[in-house]
Amino acid sequence: MATSDLLLEEFLPYRLSYLTNLISRDLARLYTDQFGIAHTEWRVMAVLGVSGGVSAAHVAEKTAMDKVAVSRAINNMIKNNLISRSFADDDKRRSVLSLSKKGKKRYEKIVPLVRDYEKKLLAGLGEADQEKLDDILKKLTHYVEGDQ
Amino acid sequence: MATSDLLLEEFLPYRLSYLTNLISRDLARLYTDQFGIAHTEWRVMAVLGVSGGVSAAHVAEKTAMDKVAVSRAINNMIKNNLISRSFADDDKRRSVLSLSKKGKKRYEKIVPLVRDYEKKLLAGLGEADQEKLDDILKKLTHYVEGDQ
DNA sequence: TTATAATAGTTACAATTGAAACTAATTGCA
DNA sequence: TGCAATTAGTTTCAATTGTAACTATTATAA
Secondary structure (H helix, E strand, C coil): CCCCCCCHHHCHHHHHHHHHHHHHHHHHHHHHHHHCCCHHHHHHHHHHHHCCCECHHHHHHHHCCCHHHHHHHHHHHHHCCCEEEEEECCEEEEEEEEECHHHHHHHHHHHHHHHHHHHHHHHCCCHHHHHHHHHHHHHHHHHHHHCC | CCCCCCCHHHCHHHHHHHHHHHHHHHHHHHHHHHHCCCHHHHHHHHHHHHCCCECHHHHHHHHCCCHHHHHHHHHHHHHCCCEEEEEECCEEEEEEEEECHHHHHHHHHHHHHHHHHHHHHHHCCCHHHHHHHHHHHHHHHHHHHHCC
16 A cells, blocks of 8 residues: 555544444434434424524524525424424514424433433543543534634 | 533534534545545545455445445446446456546545645644544444444 | 615525335355 | 345435525615
C-alpha cells in the first residue's frame, strides 16, 4: 500500500459515520418500530417535549434540520394527532406548536427508552472517558462549525 | 423541565449525528464539488484504491454499504471511466473491479485532500486526546456492533 | 400610503436511498 | 445427472430527502 493510500477503517470521518449509522439503526428500533415515529419526527418531538409553544423555525434550529424537513415532520405529526398547531397573534405566519396529550404521552414513553440506550452505550466507557468524549466531541464540533 | 425530559444537544446520538453530518458536508466539498464523486462513490474508490481486483461484495463489506448502493456506485463509475470491470474466471457472476488509470489519478488527487482535512480536524485535540478518541470510538463501535 | 424586501412555512419536482423481486451462475446433494 | 437452494449482482418500485419556486404575511423605507 502506497503511503498516499487511505484505509477507510482508520479514517475518522468514516468511523464516525459508521458508528452513527449503527446507533441510528438501534434508535429507530425504539421509536420507529415500536411507535411509528420517524427519525425526523423524533427530533421534532424531542424539542417540543422540552418546550411547547414554539415555532417551526425554532424547531428547525434546535434539530439542525432544514425547514422543509421540519414542515413535513410537523404536518405528519399533526395528521397523527401528536402535535397541535395554532398561529401567533402578532404574526399569522408563525406557527405555535406543542405536543398534544397523545404526543406528550408517546414522548414520555420514548424518552426513558432512548435515555436507557444512551446509558448502556456509555456504560462501557467509565466516568473519565465519558467526560473525555464529551470534551472531544465539543472540540471537534466547534472546529467543523467554524468553517461554514 | 421534567427529569424525564431530554435535551437534544446533550444527547450523544444526536451530537454524533450532528458532527458526522457537518463532516460529511465538508468532505463533499472536496470530492463532490471538486471532482464530481458522490459520497458512495468515494467509499468505493477508497476501497479499490488500496486493493484492486476485488468483487462488489468485497467492496460492500469494506464500505458498510449495501449491495444495491455498491452496484449503483460501481456502474456509475464505470460509465465515467473511473472503474474497470471484468468477471472472475472461476465464477462468472463475481465481478473483478479495479480503478482505471483515470480513477487512480483522481483517487490520488483526493486522498491528500481528505487526509489533510482529517489532520486539521484532529489538530485541535493533541496527541493524547487523539488516542483517547480512537480508543473510545473502538469501544462504542464494538458495543453497537454487538447487538445486531 | 405604497412598493420592495424579507420572513415563515408549503408545495412541486428531481435525486437519492431502501426493500423486494428478479436474472444468471454456481453449489449441494438425492 | 438433474433439481432445489444459494450466491452475485441488477432492476423495479416506493419512500425519503434536497432544492427551488411558491404563497401569505410582515417589515422597511421612499
